Amino acid sequence: xxxxxxxxxxxxxxxxxxxxxxxxxxxxxxxxxxxxxxxxxxxxxxxxxxxxxxxxxxxxxxxxxxxxxxxxxxxxxxxxxxxxxxxxxxxxxxxxxxxxxxxxxxxxxxxxxxxxxxxxxxxxxxxxxxxxxxxxxxxxxxxxxxxxxxxxxxxxxxxxxxxxxxxxxxxxxxxxxxxxxxxxxxxxxxxxxxxxxxxxxxxxxxxxxxxxxxxxxxxxxxxxxxxxxxxxxxxxxxxxxxxxxxxxxxxxxxxxxxxxxxxxxxxxxxxxxxxxxxxxxxxxxxxxxxxxxxxxxxxxxxxxxxxxxxxxxxxxxxxxxxxxxxxxxxxxxxxxxxxxxxxxxxxxxxxxxxxxxxxxxxxxxxxxxxxxxxxxxxxxxxxxxxxxxxxxxxxxxxxxxxxxx
Ligand code: ASP
Ligand code: MG
Numbered sequence: 001x002x003x004x005x006x007x008x009x010x011x012x013x014x015x016x017x018x019x020x021x022x023x024x025x026x027x028x029x030x031x032x033x034x035x036x037x038x039x040x041x042x043x044x045x046x047x048x049x050x051x052x053x054x055x056x057x058x059x060x061x062x063x064x065x066x067x068x069x070x071x072x073x074x075x076x077x078x079x080x081x082x083x084x085x086x087x088x089x090x091x092x093x094x095x096x097x098x099x100x101x102x103x104x105x106x107x108x109x110x111x112x113x114x115x116x117x118x119x120x121x122x123x124x125x126x127x128x129x130x131x132x133x134x135x136x137x138x139x140x141x142x143x144x145x146x147x148x149x150x151x152x153x154x155x156x157x158x159x160x161x162x163x164x165x166x167x168x169x170x171x172x173x174x175x176x177x178x179x180x181x182x183x184x185x186x187x188x189x190x191x192x193x194x195x196x197x198x199x200x201x202x203x204x205x206x207x208x209x210x211x212x213x214x215x216x217x218x219x220x221x222x223x224x225x226x227x228x229x230x231x232x233x234x235x236x237x238x239x240x241x242x243x244x245x246x247x248x249x250x251x252x253x254x255x256x257x258x259x260x261x262x263x264x265x266x267x268x269x270x271x272x273x274x275x276x277x278x279x280x281x282x283x284x285x286x287x288x289x290x291x292x293x294x295x296x297x298x299x300x301x302x303x304x305x306x307x308x309x310x311x312x313x314x315x316x317x318x319x320x321x322x323x324x325x326x327x328x329x330x331x332x333x334x335x336x337x338x339x340x341x342x343x344x345x346x347x348x349x350x351x352x353x354x355x356x357x358x359x360x361x362x363x364x365x366x367x368x369x370x371x372x373x374x375x376x377x378x379x380x381x382x383x384x385x386x387x388x389x390x391x392x393x394x395x396x397x398x399x400x401x402x403x404x405x
Contacts, residue, residue: 042073207258268334
């Protein structure tokens with residue numbers, strides 16, 4: 001007998017029929033003699049419409065009340081799921097995050113899980129129940145309802161799997177697994193059988209949104225092996241785990257395109273110590289996250305000036321510009337320019353550590369496509385380039401076919 005944690009995302013529980021479909025699948029897993037814990041998201045669209053509703057009654061709703069509101073999304077799903085299981089003769093009990101012993105810090109709308117006391121869950125499982133836990137929520141030690149940030153149901157599932165020492169953690173979603181590229185852009189993309197945590201993290205950071213980033217970090221930290229698979233089919237999905245030797249044989253595991261970036265350039269910045277520090281400190285204080293940074297060589301040895309470019313998330317562009325304009329008197333750059341028509345193309349693979357010529361091959365492929373590279377950044381297992389957004393899809397296909405066929 002195994003203890004299995006299964007997480008079903010918003011689309012998988014998007015309407016009554018889909019909830020019944022999940023109930024049948026859970027019943028089948030249980031019929032295999034296993035103990036099943038089910039973590040569910042809010043039905044698709046519910047969290048978004050609750051947020052929209054809140055914005056209609058108040059410009060800046062208090063975050064404590066946002067959490068009280070948003071937690072109802074998942075609470076709806078757990079009750080419906082338990083009912084659907086009862087209806088087909090499977091004993092099931094729903095638990096809110098608090099009832100499942102999920103204790104968080106007090107940072108409303110993006111709380112961190114501090115600990116989980118799985119006693120009640122174990123007791124209910126041992127009594128023969130399927131236990132249904134609301135994703136995305138917990139409570140502070142003082143009993144305040146909190147939520148874990150968008151996509152937080154993934155985190156609930158991974159953290160519960162760790163706390164329960166589950167034998168298996170399955171993340172059911174509306175795709176068959178993790179792909180070598182977004183199949184909507186690259187028709188020849190393939191589902192991966194396995195991927196290393198670090199590759200998954202780099203791909204997620206590069207715009208491939210299969211799962212919440214933080215939940216993959218937590219899985220890595222606690223060594224939770226999990227499978228991403230579809231709730232609509234019975235195909236095996238993608239196993240996400242610590243890297244193994246054999247994973248290094250594959251140079252590039254996947255490619256990704258992030259169209260949600262914009263570029264800012266400070267033109268004619270004095271090239272002396274402290275300028276970059278002040279610039280990026282100011283951005284950090286405005287909670288703007290910066291991705292690729294490039295500083296050019298400077299000219300004119302007497303009073304050297306340089307250009308400093310970096311990318312931010314597109315929705316942060318206006319705010320970032322304001323922050324930078326505010327530094328003008330202090331830093332004394334000539335002007336700031338911005339460009340929204342860019343995207344970031346990345347190739348990711350742990351095999352890059354032990355293979356040479358990977359970047360060269362990527363750049364040759366782009367050159368052959370007539371794609372100009374604006375910025376480059378690398379990590380041990382990733383090469384990213386910033387290019388024109390109009391060429392993004394074509395460049396992604398070319399690079400995918402160069403490395404992954
Ligand atoms: N319902 C929450 C959201 O939409 C959490 C989740 O679905 O994982 O972000
Ligand atoms: Mg989700």
